[in-house]
Amino acid sequence: MKAKSAENSRTTITELMIPSYANFGGKIHGGILLSLMDKVAYATATKHSGAYCVTVSVDNVDFLQPVEVGELVSMMASVNYVGNSSMIIGIKVIAENVKSGLVKHTNTSYFTMVAKNEDGSLMTVPALILNSKDDVRRFAEAVKRKQLRKGYQEQMEAEKSAFTFEKQKELISGQRCEVHI
Secondary structure, eight states: OEEHHHHOOOEEEEEEGGGGOOOTTTTOOOHHHHHHHHHHHHHHHHHSSSSSEEEEEOOOOOOOOOBTTTTTTEEEEEEEEEEEEEEEEEEEEEEEOTTTEEEEEEEEEEEEEEEEOSSBBBOOOEEEOSSSSSHHHHHHHHHHHHHHHHHHHHHHHHHHHHHHHHHHHHHHSSSSSSOOO
């Protein structure tokens, strides 16, 4: 299988934010933005792998600024990392007010996608050719993010298995809750 560059699969999707996408506060629903991010992650992963892809996880969906009705939202996606069957897709989201010219970065997210073959089993994806310092930085950051996530998951499992009811009550003492048992 021939390696492919990140440039080969970079994808941008731009969509006008319409009133039906808004919540009661007049801002665009986060779920609409997540759906668009999933779409661009799928397109990018499919371009790289040449196969059907599914979303496995999503990291860092922090909405930094609200998106308004009438703005153009662009989702710029790139394959940042590849494993055997997995790919981490980095997505930068910007919103542009075409009347004022104001462009704002609303969030950056990382979607882990896996490629599947016709029978639904995982398939190997092409290696990633890194042609720039940015490509190397993105790949290295993805490796570090994976390491940190694994460490967090292991630590959380260890903490949960060591939890007694007394330790749980102690941990939540002083929080905004009332224990009635």
